[in-house]
Amino acid sequence: MTARTDDHEPPTKSDWRRRILAARRTLDPAVRAARAEALTRHALALAATTGGPVCAHLPIGTEPWSPAGVDALHRAGHEVLLPVVTAGPGPLDWARYDGPDSLVPGPIGLREPSGARRGPAAVADARLLLVPGLAADRAGVRLGRGAGHYDRTLPLVTPGVPIVIVLDDDELVDVLPAEEHDHPMSAALQPGAGHTLLGKKG
Numbered sequence: 001m002t003a004r005t006d007d008h009e010p011p012t013k014s015d016w017r018r019r020i021l022a023a024r025r026t027l028d029p030a031v032r033a034a035r036a037e038a039l040t041r042h043a044l045a046l047a048a049t050t051g052g053p054v055c056a057h058l059p060i061g062t063e064p065w066s067p068a069g070v071d072a073l074h075r076a077g078h079e080v081l082l083p084v085v086t087a088g089p090g091p092l093d094w095a096r097y098d099g100p101d102s103l104v105p106g107p108i109g110l111r112e113p114s115g116a117r118r119g120p121a122a123v124a125d126a127r128l129l130l131v132p133g134l135a136a137d138r139a140g141v142r143l144g145r146g147a148g149h150y151d152r153t154l155p156l157v158t159p160g161v162p163i164v165i166v167l168d169d170d171e172l173v174d175v176l177p178a179e180e181h182d183h184p185m186s187a188a189l190q191p192g193a194g195h196t197l198l199g200k201k202g
Helices: 013-026 029-050 067-075 120-125 149-156
Strands: 080-084 093-096 103-105 111-113 128-131 135-137 163-166 187-190 194-197
Touching: 029 067, 029 128, 029 163, 029 187, 029 194, 067 080, 080 111, 093 111, 093 120, 120 149, 128 149
Parallel strands: 128 163, 163 187
Antiparallel strands: 080 093, 103 111, 187 194
16 A cells, blocks of 8 residues: 655655545445455464453544454454553553443443553553554554554554564554654565564564
């Protein structure tokens, strides 16, 4: 995938976001569902090698993967922690996922577990992180939506723990614009390519 600009300047993060979000909106729902099933298979295989806890996320809208995939990790016996968006600019909080009935509406259209909050430091206990994003590049640069929640959270992850961005097949690109605060991904998880190591080896 490439992002184009009218003046031939290198595409900005905003350019990339517009391009990827537009592509996601036009994807056939049946194709999206099939790719979500493939991502679940890959996620289960990866989690089987790392153990838990697994910090994951509940995809919303046209994001790759599905809530059913998160539930599959839970049913496979993994302790799954989901993010809780807090008030203010701090890192994400975390709470345990105990099945679909444990979810309640959260901010910015998310659903979150209704159980006890474990605090931002809970991410340090994770053995695997499956994080959302719009794209990543081969060096491990992640493109998010710009809110900064994961930029403030990922520095708390224990060194060496895999940080894996969940993407569609055409969302792993050669180069993305990077900023100093961007935390590198160790791998990407895609429906067709499966688990691909990036610049930071986890």
